[in-house]
Amino acid sequence: MHAGGISIWFFVGLSLLVNGILIFGAGIWEFVHPPADPVVLFHLHANVWWGALLLILGSIYCVKFAPGRKT
Amino acid sequence: MIAAVAMTVPMTLVHLSTVDIAIIVFYFGLVLTIGTYLRGQSRTGEDFFMAGREMTAWIAGLSFLSANLGSLELMGWAAAAYQYGILATHWYWIGAIPAMLFLGIVMMPFYYISKTHSVPGYLKLRFGEPSRALSAVSFALMTVLMSGINMYSMALVLKVVLGWDIHFSIWVSSATVAVYVALGGLRSAIFNEVLQFILIWAGALLIPILGLVEAGGWSNLRLQIARNASAEYTHLWSTLGNFKDNPMGIHWTGIVFGLGAILSFGYWTTDFLVVQRVLSAKDLRAAKMAPIIGAAFKMLVPFIVILPGLLGLAVLPVKLTGETAALATGGHSYNEVLPLMLARYCGPGLLGLGITALIAGFMSGMAGNVSAFTTVWTYDIYRALLKKNESDAHYVAMGRWCTVLGVLISVCTAYLVMSFASIMDYVQALFSFFIAPLFGTVILGMLWKRATGPGGFWGLLAGTLSSISMWAWVKVDPAALRYVALSANARDMAENMYRALWSWIVCVVVTIAVSYLTKPRSDAELNGLVYGVTAIPHEAEVPVYHRPAFWATVVAVLFVAANILFW
Numbered sequence: 001m002h003a004g005g006i007s008i009w010f011f012v013g014l015s016l017l018v019n020g021i022l023i024f025g026a027g028i029w030e031f032v033h034p035p036a037d038p039v040v041l042f043h044l045h046a047n048v049w050w051g052a053l054l055l056i057l058g059s060i061y062c063v064k065f066a067p068g069r070k071t
Numbered sequence: 072m073i074a075a076v077a078m079t080v081p082m083t084l085v086h087l088s089t090v091d092i093a094i095i096v097f098y099f100g101l102v103l104t105i106g107t108y109l110r111g112q113s114r115t116g117e118d119f120f121m122a123g124r125e126m127t128a129w130i131a132g133l134s135f136l137s138a139n140l141g142s143l144e145l146m147g148w149a150a151a152a153y154q155y156g157i158l159a160t161h162w163y164w165i166g167a168i169p170a171m172l173f174l175g176i177v178m179m180p181f182y183y184i185s186k187t188h189s190v191p192g193y194l195k196l197r198f199g200e201p202s203r204a205l206s207a208v209s210f211a212l213m214t215v216l217m218s219g220i221n222m223y224s225m226a227l228v229l230k231v232v233l234g235w236d237i238h239f240s241i242w243v244s245s246a247t248v249a250v251y252v253a254l255g256g257l258r259s260a261i262f263n264e265v266l267q268f269i270l271i272w273a274g275a276l277l278i279p280i281l282g283l284v285e286a287g288g289w290s291n292l293r294l295q296i297a298r299n300a301s302a303e304y305t306h307l308w309s310t311l312g313n314f315k316d317n318p319m320g321i322h323w324t325g326i327v328f329g330l331g332a333i334l335s336f337g338y339w340t341t342d343f344l345v346v347q348r349v350l351s352a353k354d355l356r357a358a359k360m361a362p363i364i365g366a367a368f369k370m371l372v373p374f375i376v377i378l379p380g381l382l383g384l385a386v387l388p389v390k391l392t393g394e395t396a397a398l399a400t401g402g403h404s405y406n407e408v409l410p411l412m413l414a415r416y417c418g419p420g421l422l423g424l425g426i427t428a429l430i431a432g433f434m435s436g437m438a439g440n441v442s443a444f445t446t447v448w449t450y451d452i453y454r455a456l457l458k459k460n461e462s463d464a465h466y467v468a469m470g471r472w473c474t475v476l477g478v479l480i481s482v483c484t485a486y487l488v489m490s491f492a493s494i495m496d497y498v499q500a501l502f503s504f505f506i507a508p509l510f511g512t513v514i515l516g517m518l519w520k521r522a523t524g525p526g527g528f529w530g531l532l533a534g535t536l537s538s539i540s541m542w543a544w545v546k547v548d549p550a551a552l553r554y555v556a557l558s559a560n561a562r563d564m565a566e567n568m569y570r571a572l573w574s575w576i577v578c579v580v581v582t583i584a585v586s587y588l589t590k591p592r593s594d595a596e597l598n599g600l601v602y603g604v605t606a607i608p609h610e611a612e613v614p615v616y617h618r619p620a621f622w623a624t625v626v627a628v629l630f631v632a633a634n635i636l637f638w
Contacts, residue, residue, distance in 0.1 A: 008130060011101065016273065019094055019097070022090050026090040026418070027420060038418070039416055039417060040415050042418070044281070050277055050421060
C-alpha cells in the first residue's frame, strides 16, 4: 500500500538498511578490536553477517519501493 | 510483588553501547515520522478509523498478527516455555491457527459484506442496540486494561534489562504511541505494525539460531532439557492424558475444547483489536486472505518465542524461578529468560536491535489496543449513545482526542497493574470473562438465522456473568476448582480454559432458549448478516492458487503435520 506516494515497504527497507549499516559497522569494529568480555559464540561474528544481511535486504527494498518509482 | 522485584533488582542484565542507543533512537524517530507523514491521509472517519479500507492482504495480514505480538506474547510466552516447556506452543498453534482460518473462510464474508466498522457494530446490525452497548462497554474496558498491562510489562522489562526508570519508560513509550496513532489513525497504526513485525523478526531471530548452534541441534537440545528439567518438556500432546502428567497441570480436553475451540475462536474471530486490521482490507478476497497469511506466520512465531524459552532450560548456567523466589534469593525470574538469552548472544548493535524488537512488540500491542478502543468508543459508545448526529469531522476529532484519552487511561491502568501478582493469569481471566461469551453470540448470529435480538443480548450477559461468578467462586473457595476445572489438580491456566468453555455453553444455551421464546426477524432483514440468507461472491473465475480456501488448506495441513512432529 502507498501513502501519498511512499510505500510501507520503503519504510521497512529504510529501517533494515540503517540498522544493517550500524550493526555491520559494530561487528567490523569488534572483529578488529575483540572485546575483553565477549558474548557466547563470539567467534561466529553474528553481528557482521546479520548486519550485512539486513543491509542487503534494506537496500533492495529501498530501491524497489523508492518514492516515485513504479512498482 | 512484581513491582517490588523491579525496584530491588541490584544491577541491569545488559549495558547498551552507543550503537545500540542509536538503533533505538532511530526506531522512535521513524515511527513518529510515519505518523506525522500520514496525518494528511486521515481526514475522514473512514480514513481515520478504517484506514480507508484499502489495505492489501499482506499488509492487513501482517498487521493482524503484529497487533497481537505485544509484550505478553514475547516476554510472557518465552517465560511460559521455560516454566511449562513446549506445551506453551499450544497457544500459538491449536490456540490460534484453526480460529484464524475459520475467520478468513467462514466469518470474514459476513463482517465484510455487512460493511460494519467494528464487532459491536455487527452485533448492532444483527441483534440490536442492547447487545452492541454491552459488548462495546466490555470491550472498551478490556482493551484499556490490556493496554495498561502491555505498557507496564514493557516498562518493567526496560527496568530489569537496562535499568531505565519505570516511569520514564511508561511515559515515553505511551506518548510516542499516542502521537503516531492520534495523527495518522488506524493507517498509521497499521503501517507501524508492519514495520514492527519486521523488526521483531530481525531482532529476535538470531536467538534461536545461535541457541540451536550452541545446544548442538534439536536432538541435543531435547537431551539437555530432559537432563536439566524433564523429558515431558518437549512433548506437545503425549503428556496431556492426565492433569498430573505435565508441568502445566492441564488435560487435553481443556486444551482442545477450552483453548482451541472457545478462547482461541473468541479472541481471533471477535476481538476487535485483531479483527479491525482485517476489516481495513481493500476487498473481500484480501479480507479472507489476511487471516490466512497471519496464520502462516503465526505458526512460525514459536521459533522466536517458545524456542528461546526451551533453549534457556538447556544452556543458561543459572536456574530461573518464580518472582517470589527470585526476589528472595536475588536470582533471575522466568520472565527474564528472553533478555538473558539476548544478552548471551548479542553484542553491540544486535543488542540494540533485540531491545528494539521488544519495544516494537510492546508498542504494536499498545497501538492495537488504543486504535481499537478509539473506534469502539467513538462509533459504538459516543455516537450510538451520546451524540448521534454530529458531522464526520466531529467524530474524527473525537477519535484523535480519544486516542490520547485512551493512552492516559492505559497509563493509569499500568500503575494499577503493579499490584497484581501474575500478569498472565490476569489476562487469561479477562479473556474468559468477555471473549468466550462474545464468540457464542457472534457465531450464533452469523450461522443461525433463528437467533433473535433478545436471545443475543441475554445470552451474552448470562455468559459474561457466569464467567465472572465462576472466577469469584474459585477465589473465595479454592476447593471449587474441582467443579469448574473438573479436577482439584488443575492449575490456573486449566481453570481459565474450562471457565471459558462453561461460559460459552451458558451463553449459547441462554441465546437458544430466549430466541425460541421471542419473535425472529425476517430473512430480508438478515440479508448480509447471516449464513443461508446472504449471497457470498463466488471465486470460480480465480485460479486455484489465488483462492483463500486453497491457502487455508495448505496452512491446515502444515498445522496438523507440525503437531504430529512434536507430539
